[in-house]
Amino acid sequence: MHAISLLQIAPTLAEFFEVRLNSPARPVTSILNFMHTCNPHVVVLVVIDSLDLHVYSEFAAELEVLHRLVEQNGLLFAFEQVSSHTTPAIASLLTGLDPESHEIVVSADVAASKIKSILEILDDEGMPTAAVLDTNGAKPLLGRMSHVFGVEDREDIVAYDEEIKTHTLAVLQKQDVRLVLSHLRSIDRFAHRGWDLQIAARITNGNMKEITEAARDRDGMLFICGDHAAHRKARNVAQDTIPIPIPVPLIVASPYP
Ligand SMILES: [Zn+2]
Numbered sequence: 001m002h003a004i005s006l007l008q009i010a011p012t013l014a015e016f017f018e019v020r021l022n023s024p025a026r027p028v029t030s031i032l033n034f035m036h037t038c039n040p041h042v043v044v045l046v047v048i049d050s051l052d053l054h055v056y057s058e059f060a061a062e063l064e065v066l067h068r069l070v071e072q073n074g075l076l077f078a079f080e081q082v083s084s085h086t087t088p089a090i091a092s093l094l095t096g097l098d099p100e101s102h103e104i105v106v107s108a109d110v111a112a113s114k115i116k117s118i119l120e121i122l123d124d125e126g127m128p129t130a131a132v133l134d135t136n137g138a139k140p141l142l143g144r145m146s147h148v149f150g151v152e153d154r155e156d157i158v159a160y161d162e163e164i165k166t167h168t169l170a171v172l173q174k175q176d177v178r179l180v181l182s183h184l185r186s187i188d189r190f191a192h193r194g195w196d197l198q199i200a201a202r203i204t205n206g207n208m209k210e211i212t213e214a215a216r217d218r219d220g221m222l223f224i225c226g227d228h229a230a231h232r233k234a235r236n237v238a239q240d241t242i243p244i245p246i247p248v249p250l251i252v253a254s255p256y257p
Contacts, residue, residue: 002077004078007097007098008025012031013118013179014121016036019118022097034254038221040220040254041178042218044215045180046224047183049184050227051248053078053248055187062198063204066208066251069222074251077249077250078250079248081247081248084229087107110141118179119131119179128147129146129181131147133150135152151167157189162207164182165182172211172217186203194233213255221252221253222254223251225250225251229248230246
């Protein structure tokens with residue numbers, strides 16, 4: 001497992017798609033080489049909210065789809081979170097800029113921001129992109145890229161993720177789409193509530209299984225990552241006093257039949 005920065009993901013995608021992105025971060029050569037070998041028609045970037053390396057390892061049995069992708073041919077990386085909050089972390093993922101530079105704290109800031117994400121840049125260059133995320137995050141993106149699906153936040157996060165998955169599968173049917181962002185939130189919600197993460201991991205795995213199959217059917221590649229370390233209710237006090245957040249995984253994979 002190699003250490004990278006979250007900020008390198010957007011520059012890597014920009015380099016592959018041959019578009020210009022303003023970021024101080026460098027593309028990741030091993031990912032680029034892999035991408036050039038696979039030459040994917042579409043890249044599906046799935047953010048699994050609160051997926052950190054502890055969750056990834058502890059629930060390896062439940063998250064078997066992710067582990068299988070790595071075992072087959074996938075690359076596994078680890079990065080330090082740039083923010084413990086979802087919106088700034090995803091903004092960094094999509095812009096290649098740290099939170100101090102993009103200044104996106106809440107979804108409403110996206111509307112006011114002059115900084116374009118990799119989704120908008122690709123779309124502007126004639127390579128249609130899609131985003132499937134909560135309504136608040138989706139609203140500012142409407143009209144700035146080809147396909148935007150907002151899913152209403154709710155207490156029933158399992159039903160919410162089901163809808164995210166359904167829209168993701170639907171947009172993957174569109175032949176022209178080159179990059180899809182999808183944001184699954186069950187693990188994060190279960191962690192915040194102190195609920196059984198095993199259940200959330202199993203639900204996430206089920207959704208990832210279908211997204212993986214859909215990506216494979218479109219000769220696609222998957223980028224699967226967390227956004228920040230899980231906000232877990234104290235299960236181990238000693239661990240919660242460790243000031244360094246747990247690193248976050250990125251899996252880059254080209255799914256097999
Ligand atoms: Zn988050």
